[in-house]
Each structure stands twice: as C-alpha cells, then as structure tokens.
Amino acid sequence: MKRNGGRISKIERAYKLLQYLKKNSDKDHTIMQKDLRENFEIEKYVGDKETYNDTITKLAMAMNFDEYGIKPEKDWRIVFNDFTKNYGSKALEKEESDVETLTSKMRIRGLYYNPIFTYEEINYIIEAIFFSKTIDSATADILIKKIEENLTSKYYKKNHKIICKVKEISNENQKLLRENLLTIQNAIDRNVQISFIYNQYNHDKVLVPKSKNKVTVSPYYFVVNEGKYFLVACKEVVENLVKIRKLTVWRIDLLTEVEIPLPNEKYQSGGIPSIDKSKVENFTQDFSILFSNFYENVTLDKPTKIQLKISNKNSSTDFKNTDYTFMYDRFGKEFKYLYTEKFPPYKDVVEVKCSPYVMVDLALQYSDKVEVVEPEFVREMIVDTIKELVRKYIDEF
Structure with a gap:
C-alpha cells in the first residue's frame, strides 16, 4: 500500500x-543533522530543520520523562x-512552567541514543547464553544474533565466533x-517444597529411577559447577x-516428575511450606567453604578445618616453587598457607575449611x-x- 500523496x-x-540512532550512534559516536541528510535511506525522514528539531525534542521528552x-x-x-544542559544534574532547578520554553529553545547538537544495556552488559548476557546448558548451539547462535541486531549499535565489537559446545547434551x-x-x-x-524421582543412566544411555519412591525436599538454591546444575535443598x-x-x-x-505437591487441608498457600533454613543441620550459604566439588544425591557434612601437607614434585630443593594450581582450582582463595617444613622434602602446610567427605x-x-595432617578422624576416613x-584390587589375587 502506497503512502497517500507520499507524505510521511x-x-x-x-x-x-x-x-537509525539506535544502530548508528552511542556516547562516543554522536550524530549531526548533515550525517542524516547525506544518508539516502534516512534523509527523506529528516524533514526541514524545524521538523527535525521538533521530532528529536519530542522523542527526548517522551523517552526521558515519566x-x-x-x-x-x-x-x-x-x-x-x-x-543535558537544561535537564541534567548540573542544570539549575526550573519550574514546571519553564519546560515548554526550554524545549522550544533547544538545538540538536551532540545527539546519540543511550542503549538500555551497556556493551559490557551485552557481553555478560552473550557469555551467559554461550555457556548455558539449557540452550543448544543453534538456538544460542540465533539468540546472540538477535541481541546484537536489536540491542547494540554498529560500534559494538563482536567477540564471539560460531558457537560449538563440546559434549553438548541432547x-x-x-x-x-x-x-x-x-x-x-x-x-x-513461593517458599514451598517439591517432589521428584531421582534417576541414573543405564547401559542403554537412558534415565531410569534409582527408586520408585518420590523424594520430597525444601529447595533453597541453584548452583552451577563444571557445566552442571545442582539444587541445594x-x-x-x-x-x-x-x-x-x-x-x-x-x-x-537427573530429576523427573518434578512437581509442587498439593497441600492438604492444613495448608492454604498452594503448597507445603519449605523448612526454614535455620532449622537445617549444617546449613550455610558459603558454598565455596562448604565444599569444593558438588556431588549429587548426598547429605553434606559439617565444614571442618583441615590441615594438609602439599608436596613439591618439581624439585626436592626448590621448595619455594610448589605448584598450587590444583588447590586454587578446588578452593579458590579460601585455602591458607601456614608454613614450609625446614627439612627435605620441604612440604608446605596449609589449612582449608572443607567437607570431610569431599576431602x-x-x-x-x-x-x-x-597428605591430610589433621584432624585424625579425616585421616581415618581416608585409611x-x-x-x-x-580389598577390592589386591586381596582378590
């Protein structure tokens, strides 16, 4: 359908x-009226100087006021x-009656569109999509392209390439x-409990229940570790x-048949209320201290201070060059160096707060x-x- 009389x-x-402003400007790349008039795609929408000023000003008033x-x-x-001069933080306070007067006097210089998301925030969103285990590669690529198309300008520097996830789940x-x-x-x-069937994979590579009985828990937090999602409950x-x-x-x-059990007559909240965290044994929100690896379907024991000796495999004399990479990978910055032994092989003694089960x-x-030094009961668990x-590998022979 053609426009009546060609009028816009x-x-x-x-x-x-x-x-046009969304795609072709940002704080560091402002638009001048002559830029618009020299662009054949947008030039016909600019109008004369008065029309242009009026359009941009009304856009600003509509989008910058509530x-x-x-x-x-x-x-x-x-x-x-x-x-910015009239309404910014450095502007003098003006009566509401001045708004119309101020608007009529404004010239359009240093014009740009300020996006809802900064480029850094866009990078965070794309990174989250890229590493999400709930989005397949093809869908992730489509989503990222839509984000770049609709939420960024041409000055945004694309960081990702074609997405390919290793060992992508079905x-x-x-x-x-x-x-x-x-x-x-x-x-x-809603602060209510859930129930589910807990499963495992069989030789046919399909999920089968570990037990026919449903498990009921009070859910608290999601934890993502090494690409897998866990529920702390x-x-x-x-x-x-x-x-x-x-x-x-x-x-x-590994959960199937996840649902919120219907309450009985005792409850009216649309579910069975979750158990308060204060009533849970060994409850903590500091998961980095609680344990270094997440294990499914386990009961977490109480975090305990544990002393370790760290060996230096590289050299029996260069005791200042002990490799702590594996400790950093497991505990981040939560382990504490205590001292280095004075005699060969010059082991370092460190302390961590960790679940004995994990240790x-x-x-x-x-x-x-x-080598675990103390407490003794952790050494006994290892023994x-x-x-x-x-008994499994030697006593049989």
Missing part, C-alpha cells in the same frame, strides 16, 4: 529516526547537548533441565528413629601431592577408604 506521518518519522518528571540521566534514551535433556529449573524456581519463589532423614533435617545436593538434569575424595585424587580399595 509524524509517527513514522520519529520511528525511523529512533531506529509520570514523576525527568528520569535519572543514566536512564535517558535520547541525549543531546542542550537537553535437546531432550535440555528441555527436561529447562522445565525442571522453572518448576523449582517457582517453588523457591533440605531433606528430612531418619537416623536412630530420630528425624533430622539435613542439607543435600541434587543434580537437576577424602580430594586426598585420593591427588595422593601424589596431598578406611584405602583399605576398601585394597
């Missing part, structure tokens, strides 16, 4: 100019020198993970006929680098595990 409406003019008055400068979308599992995350988040927001367990509320960890992509696993994994390994 005010709405169309404003829309086209706004779209029902309470002028927005904070960081929330302005259309910015130019005179607008679309079926991505859908299951995404649905599980939504249901669990809904329960967390409270599960009530019975030990010596006593009900105990313990902190547990569950791998979310047994770490001590065996890095047996050539780590018991080693004895079991001996």
Whole structure:
C-alpha cells in the first residue's frame, strides 16, 4: 500500500529516526543533522530543520520523562547537548512552567541514543547464553544474533565466533533441565517444597529411577559447577528413629516428575511450606567453604578445618616453587598457607575449611601431592577408604 500523496506521518518519522540512532550512534559516536541528510535511506525522514528539531525534542521528552518528571540521566534514551544542559544534574532547578520554553529553545547538537544495556552488559548476557546448558548451539547462535541486531549499535565489537559446545547434551535433556529449573524456581519463589524421582543412566544411555519412591525436599538454591546444575535443598532423614533435617545436593538434569505437591487441608498457600533454613543441620550459604566439588544425591557434612601437607614434585630443593594450581582450582582463595617444613622434602602446610567427605575424595585424587595432617578422624576416613580399595584390587589375587 502506497503512502497517500507520499507524505510521511509524524509517527513514522520519529520511528525511523529512533531506529537509525539506535544502530548508528552511542556516547562516543554522536550524530549531526548533515550525517542524516547525506544518508539516502534516512534523509527523506529528516524533514526541514524545524521538523527535525521538533521530532528529536519530542522523542527526548517522551523517552526521558515519566509520570514523576525527568528520569535519572543514566536512564535517558535520547541525549543531546542542550537537553543535558537544561535537564541534567548540573542544570539549575526550573519550574514546571519553564519546560515548554526550554524545549522550544533547544538545538540538536551532540545527539546519540543511550542503549538500555551497556556493551559490557551485552557481553555478560552473550557469555551467559554461550555457556548455558539449557540452550543448544543453534538456538544460542540465533539468540546472540538477535541481541546484537536489536540491542547494540554498529560500534559494538563482536567477540564471539560460531558457537560449538563440546559434549553438548541432547535437546531432550535440555528441555527436561529447562522445565525442571522453572518448576523449582517457582517453588523457591513461593517458599514451598517439591517432589521428584531421582534417576541414573543405564547401559542403554537412558534415565531410569534409582527408586520408585518420590523424594520430597525444601529447595533453597541453584548452583552451577563444571557445566552442571545442582539444587541445594533440605531433606528430612531418619537416623536412630530420630528425624533430622539435613542439607543435600541434587543434580537437576537427573530429576523427573518434578512437581509442587498439593497441600492438604492444613495448608492454604498452594503448597507445603519449605523448612526454614535455620532449622537445617549444617546449613550455610558459603558454598565455596562448604565444599569444593558438588556431588549429587548426598547429605553434606559439617565444614571442618583441615590441615594438609602439599608436596613439591618439581624439585626436592626448590621448595619455594610448589605448584598450587590444583588447590586454587578446588578452593579458590579460601585455602591458607601456614608454613614450609625446614627439612627435605620441604612440604608446605596449609589449612582449608572443607567437607570431610569431599576431602577424602580430594586426598585420593591427588595422593601424589596431598597428605591430610589433621584432624585424625579425616585421616581415618581416608585409611578406611584405602583399605576398601585394597580389598577390592589386591586381596582378590
């Protein structure tokens, strides 16, 4: 359908100019009126000088004001020198009756569009999409292109290449993970419990239940570790006929039939209320101290101060060059160097606060680098595990 008489409406003019500003300007790249007139695609929408000034000014007024008055400068979308001079933080306070007078006097110089997201924030969003386990490579690539097309200008420097994820999980599992995350988040927001079937993979590479009985827990937090999503929750367990509320960890992509149980007559909140965190044994929000690796379907024990000896494999004399990379990978900056032994092989003694359960696993994994010094009960746990390994691999022969 052709435009009547070739006339351009005010709405169309404003829309086209706004779209051009979004794509062709930012704080460091402002637009001059002559730039618009020299661009054959946008020139016809500029109009004469008075029309142009009126359009840009009204755009600025519409986008930079709300029902309470002028927005904070960081929330302005259309910015130019005179607008900042009249309404910015350095401008003198003016009566509301002055707005029309100020508007009529403004010239359009130093014009640009201030995007909702900074380029740095766009990078964070793209990075989150890139590493998401709930989005496949093809979909991630489409989303990123849409973000770059609609939320950035031509001056945005693209950092990513074609996305290819190693060991990408199947679309079926991505859908299951995404649905599980939504249901669990809904329960967390409503502060109610969830139930689910916990599964494992069999030789046919399909999920099968570990138990036919559903597990019911109070969900608290999501944790992402090494590309996998985990749920930190409270599960009530019975030990010596006593009900105990313990902190547990569950791998979310192994959950099926996740739902919010319907309440009985006792509850009217649309679900069974979650157990308060203060009533959970060993509860902590500092997951870096609680444990260094996340294990699914386990009850977390109490974080304990543990002393370790760290060996230097590179040299028996260059004791100042001990490799702490594996410690940094596991504990970040949470481990504490205490001292270096004065005699060969000059081992370093360090202290960490960690789950004993996790420490047994770490001590065996890095047996050539780590020796647990204390507490004694952790050493005994390691010894018991080693004895079991001996029975399994040596006693049979």
